Every structure is written in C-alpha cells, then in structure tokens.
Amino acid sequence: MDGSLFTAARMRAIEAAHFESGAATGAELMERAGTGAVAAMEAAWPDLAARPGRAVLACGPGNNGGDGYVVARLLAQRGWDVTVFALGTPRAGGDAAGMRARWGGPPRPLSELRVQGADLLVDAVFGTGLARAPEGLEALFAASRAGPRVLALDVPSGLDADSGRVFAPGQAVRADLTVSFGAWKAGHALAEGPALCGQVRLVDLGLDLSGAAAKLVGPPHAAALLKGGGHKYDDGHALVLTGGFGHTGAARLAARAALRVGAGLVTLGAPGSAMLECAAQSMAVMLRRVDDGAALAELLRDARFNALCLGPGLGTGDRAAGLVDAALAAGRGCVLDADALTVLAARDAPFGPLHANCVLTPHDGEFARLFPDLAERLRAPAAQGPLWSRIDAAREAASRAGATVLLKGPDTIIAAPDGTVAVHAAAYDRATPQLATAGAGDVLAGLIAGLLARGTAPFDAACRAAWLHVEAARVFGPGLIAEDLPEALPSVLRALAHGT
Ligand SMILES: NC(=O)C1=CN([C@@H]2O[C@H](COP(=O)(O)OP(=O)(O)OC[C@H]3O[C@@H](n4cnc5c(N)ncnc54)[C@H](OP(=O)(O)O)[C@@H]3O)[C@@H](O)[C@H]2O)[C@@H](O)CC1
Ligand SMILES: Nc1ncnc2c1ncn2[C@@H]1O[C@H](COP(=O)(O)OP(=O)(O)O)[C@@H](O)[C@H]1O
Numbered sequence: 075m076d077g078s079l080f081t082a083a084r085m086r087a088i089e090a091a092h093f094e095s096g097a098a099t100g101a102e103l104m105e106r107a108g109t110g111a112v113a114a115m116e117a118a119w120p121d122l123a124a125r126p127g128r129a130v131l132a133c134g135p136g137n138n139g140g141d142g143y144v145v146a147r148l149l150a151q152r153g154w155d156v157t158v159f160a161l162g163t164p165r166a167g168g169d170a171a172g173m174r175a176r177w178g179g180p181p182r183p184l185s186e187l188r189v190q191g192a193d194l195l196v197d198a199v200f201g202t203g204l205a206r207a208p209e210g211l212e213a214l215f216a217a218s219r220a221g222p223r224v225l226a227l228d229v230p231s232g233l234d235a236d237s238g239r240v241f242a243p244g245q246a247v248r249a250d251l252t253v254s255f256g257a258w259k260a261g262h263a264l265a266e267g268p269a270l271c272g273q274v275r276l277v278d279l280g281l282d283l284s285g286a287a288a289k290l291v292g293p294p295h296a297a298a299l300l301k302g303g304g305h306k307y308d309d310g311h312a313l314v315l316t317g318g319f320g321h322t323g324a325a326r327l328a329a330r331a332a333l334r335v336g337a338g339l340v341t342l343g344a345p346g347s348a349m350l351e352c353a354a355q356s357m358a359v360m361l362r363r364v365d366d367g368a369a370l371a372e373l374l375r376d377a378r379f380n381a382l383c384l385g386p387g388l389g390t391g392d393r394a395a396g397l398v399d400a401a402l403a404a405g406r407g408c409v410l411d412a413d414a415l416t417v418l419a420a421r422d423a424p425f426g427p428l429h430a431n432c433v434l435t436p437h438d439g440e441f442a443r444l445f446p447d448l449a450e451r452l453r454a455p456a457a458q459g460p461l462w463s464r465i466d467a468a469r470e471a472a473s474r475a476g477a478t479v480l481l482k483g484p485d486t487i488i489a490a491p492d493g494t495v496a497v498h499a500a501a502y503d504r505a506t507p508q509l510a511t512a513g514a515g516d517v518l519a520g521l522i523a524g525l526l527a528r529g530t531a532p533f534d535a536a537c538r539a540a541w542l543h544v545e546a547a548r549v550f551g552p553g554l555i556a557e558d559l560p561e562a563l564p565s566v567l568r569a570l571a572h573g574t
C-alpha cells in the first residue's frame with residue numbers, strides 16, 4: 075500500500091465532484107470498477123483465469139451491488155457459470171439498477187445463498203455505504219470462511235470502511251482478495267481490515283483525489299537518514315534515562331537504536347545503583363550518573379544534549395517523576411514512552427508540561443490510561459456507522475496533548491497537534507508479526523530519539539522511525555528478538571542508499 079487513506083464520506087464527495095465536472099458518469103465508473111475487479115482477480119489467481127468455473131455473487135441494494143452486477147456480466151462473458159444472490163433491489167433509475175438489468179437475472183434472494191461447488195464467491199453486498207450493523211448475513215459471513223476463494227468489492231461487507239472495525243465479532247465477510255475502487259479506504263489499513271481483506275489491490279478510477287484522512291508512511295528518502303559529513307555533534311547527542319539495577323536492558327536497547335539510526339552521540343543516564351551494570355555492557359554508548367531530577371536539570375545545562383528518551387525501564391516512582399519533570403522543563407526533543415507515560419497518566423493534569431517537541435509513544439494500554447475517554451469510544455459498540463477509528467482517536471489525542479502521538483500497533487498511527495495524521499500499516503506485504511516481542515517498543519522509542527537528536531522534526535521522526543522499525547524486522551525475519559532490530563538497521567540503510 076502507498077499513498078493516502080480516505081473515508082467513505084470523502085470518497086462520496088470526490089465522486090460527486092467527478093460527476094459534476096462531467097469527467098465521467100456513475101455508470102462509467104461502475105463499469106471501470108467491475109472491469110478492474112475482474113482483471114485484479116485474474117491477475118491474482120491465474121488458474122481461475124485459465125479455467126473459469128462456478129462463480130457465486132452476493133449483490134447488495136446499493137452501488138456496491140451495482141459493481142457486482144458488472145462483475146457477474148463480465149465473468150459470464152468469460153465462460154463462468156454465474157449465479158447471483160441479491161439482498162434487496164437497487165433504486166429504480168439508478169446506476170446499480172441499470173447494471174442489474176444489463177446482467178439479466180433474475181437473481182435469487184440472498185437468504186438462499188449456497189456456495190457448495192463454487193470456485194469463487196464475489197462479495198458485493200455493502201461497500202462504503204454500510205450504515206449500520208448488518209443483519210441476516212450470517213450465511214454469507216460463514217460461506218466466506220469456507221470453500222471458494224473470496225473476492226470482495228471495495229471492502230468486505232460488514233467491515234466499516236473508515237475504521238476497519240466490525241459492528242460485532244465475526245459479522246463481516248473474510249476475503250482472500252479485496253479490490254479497492256479509486257483510493258485506499260482507511261479501513262483497509264486499520265484494525266481488523268487487513269485480516270478481513272486478505273490482499274488488497276487498487277483499481278484506478280481516474281478520480282481527482284484530495285482531502286485524505288491520513289497519509290500512508292512510505293520509505294524515507296535516503297538523504298534524510300544517511301550521514302552528510304561533518305562533526306559528530308552535527309548529528310546531535312541523545313540522552314536515554316534508565317531505571318535502577320536490574321532494569322537497564324530496555325533503556326540500553328533504546329540507546330543502541332538511537333546510535334544506529336545516526337545520533338552523533340548517545341549517553342545513558344543511570345542512577346548510582348545501575349552504573350556498574352550499564353558500564354559493563356556499553357561501549358559506544360556513554361554513561362553519566364543521573365540520580366534524580368535535579369541531577370538531570372544540571373546535566374541538561376549542556377545544550378548539546380538535544381534529545382531525550384524517557385520511559386523504557388524507567389520505573390514509576392519519585393525518581394522517574396522527577397526526571398520527567400526535569401526533562402520536559404528543558405524543552406528539548408523528548409520521547410515519552412512506557413513508564414514515563416504511566417507517570418504522566420497518574421497526574422491530574424498530565425498534558426500541562428508537554429510541548430511541541432515531545433513525542434508520546436503509547437501502546438493501546440498506555441493510550442487507554444492517558445486518554446480513557448478516547449479509548450472507550452474506540453471500544454464502544456455502535457449502532458450506526460461510520461465507526462470511530464484509531465485515526466480519529468490519535469488525532470484527538472495529539473491535539474489534547476499538544477504533542478506528537480504515535481499510537482503503536484500493527485496499524486501504527488502518528489498524529490501531530492495540528493491535525494496531520496499518518497498511518498504505518500505493518501500489514502499485507504509489510505506484515506511483521508515477529509515484532510510482537512519484548513523490547514520492540516523500546517527500540518522504537520530509541521529510533522525516534524536518535525532522529526530527534528539529528529534534528530528531524532517530531533512528526534517526521536516518528537514516521538521514519540515507524541518505517542525503519544518494521545523494515546528492520548522484515549529484513550531480519552522470523553526468530554527476531556529486540557536486540558536484533560538495531561543490528562538490522564545498517565542493511566536497511568544500505569538498501570535505502572542503493573535505492574533497492
Ligand atoms: N459512487 C461512485 O462513483 C462509485 C461507487 N462505487 C461503489 O459504490 C459503493 C458505495 O455505494 P453506496 O453508497 O450505494 O453504498 P453501498 O455500500 O452499496 O450500500 C448502500 C446500500 O446498502 C444499504 N445498507 C447500508 N447498511 C445496511 C445494513 N446494515 N443493512 C441493510 N442495508 C444496508 C443502504 O440502505 P440505506 O442505508 O440507504 O437504507 C443502501 O441501500 C462503493 O463501495 C463502491 O463499491 C463504484 O461503483 C465506483 C464508483
Ligand atoms: N503484530 C504486530 N505487527 C506489527 N507490529 C507489531 C506487532 N506487535 C507489536 N508490534 C510493534 O512492536 C512494538 C511493541 O511495542 P510495545 O507494545 O511497547 O512492547 P514492549 O514494551 O515489549 O517493547 C510496537 O512498535 C508495535 O507497533
């Protein structure tokens with residue numbers, strides 16, 4: 075996936091503008107959509123293209139159903155034995171009604187759906203118009219999990235196109251291939267979207283796209299990451315604060331990641347109890363004793379410490395709270411992760427000391443502690459679509475915090491306080507289940523801190539770090555543990571430099 079993600083409402087507005095400009099009619103777009111879907115299906119499954127078999131189509135009452143009737147006609151023309159089951163009847167005089175008439179028919183009611191012996195099930199019941207919880211589609215949902223290969227048009231029916239959520243567990247088609255029309259919908263990248271879409275292919279409809287909900291994070295430019303010559307201090311000095319004896323591993327992982335991503339210098343700030351432990355295990359990473367907030371404030375009188383990382387293994391006691399205060403008071407680039415977020419969340423006014431150079435990197439649990447109402451809204455069952463999404467939640471969180479928020483997960487959302495949002499989808503060909511390993515988040519925090527030290531703006535640092543993190547996991551592959559991530563970075567950077 076690359077480019078941008080759109081909401082259903084925005085797609086409707088874009089399509090309406092397209093019709094108004096006279097660029098195409100609804101029927102022409104529908105024909106293009108259906109034609110593109112068949113071509114994508116044949117490209118994905120050459121065996122089906124070579125030997126057409128039995129196809130079952132489930133068509134809804136709206137334009138998604140209209141696309142389905144186009145596909146039914148095109149498959150029949152290719153020699154498929156096609157049966158159409160319909161839910162409702164398209165509005166008389168509309169594009170979908172026209173396509174249903176061109177198909178011929180008559181379709182059988184969807185309640186009679188049978189897929190035994192079928193090679194292909196085409197789901198064209200609901201697309202971006204899903205407005206409320208689907209009812210009476212259990213047979214379709216079950217059929218999509220058994221037997222034939224499943225092609226979903228635009229979005230699997232039941233999946234909310236804005237959020238990637240479903241109204242109730244299991245209440246959606248599970249597709250093997252989803253063909254998205256005109257643009258990626260946010261739901262293809264978020265939450266349950268990737269698991270329900272299978273693979274996704276985009277069919278270009280020639281629409282004039284603007285007003286995306288979020289950008290997809292793509293590979294960074296090599297020039298932004300490779301060293302450009304000059305002194306090590308030109309690439310900044312990151313300070314990573316660690317907790318006490320026996321708790322330094324997480325901060326050491328973050329420090330190593332900061333150094334690997336190119337910070338000129340990286341220092342661990344440790345309490346006296348942990349000095350020996352850190353000293354025994356650090357070479358390129360330097361070490362300073364930082365017992366409390368006052369010691370940190372004193373150290374930060376050296377303006378060359380231009381980026382801080384607090385959270386991994388920090389602890390949540392008085393020392394941690396003092397360090398968080400001293401770090402935030404310094405106004406430097408500052409990554410707040412893990413325990414630092416827990417410290418903040420325990421306060422009456424957690425966001426007061428935050429500033430625009432901060433990056434908060436909560437996982438879902440930390441997010442729920444910091445923004446309980448937003449997390450609740452994401453979880454709450456809803457009767458009506460469109461459903462609230464992780465994009466909405468992260469955007470609201472960043473605005474409230476006055477800082478960049480990176481909400482972690484396979485669908486990582488990066489939101490800036492000005493409303494800009496990007497999504498890094500570790501899905502489809504970038505799926506990295508191996509990242510679900512202890513310490514992976516510590517490495518991400520270190521990558522962001524390292525990029526902040528190098529002078530990268532907080533939002534860009536978070537986006538680039540998210541991409542590098544997943545790419546390092548992909549390069550390493552199965553068996554990954556967190557220690558491997560910083561060590562995989564050089565080959566990621568090499569590939570970027572060589573444009574491969
Ligand atoms: N516009 C274009 O240029 C192009 C659009 N294209 C295609 O159009 C699709 C969007 O079409 P759409 O807006 O007609 O919505 P769609 O997903 O078919 O569903 C709406 C129907 O379902 C009904 N309905 C909703 N929820 C329901 C429920 N829970 N249970 C029962 N019924 C429910 C709803 O009824 P209502 O809510 O009005 O009562 C309405 O009748 C888009 O995904 C793409 O495939 C392509 O052809 C490219 C060009
Ligand atoms: N299944 C997954 N697919 C892709 N990325 C994942 C997956 N699970 C976890 N991650 C990523 O791994 C990191 C885990 O961070 P976190 O939850 O803080 O764990 P830890 O505290 O063990 O480091 C996050 O960047 C998250 O996005």
Ligand SMILES: [K+]
Binds near residue numbers: 197199231
């Ligand atoms: K569909």
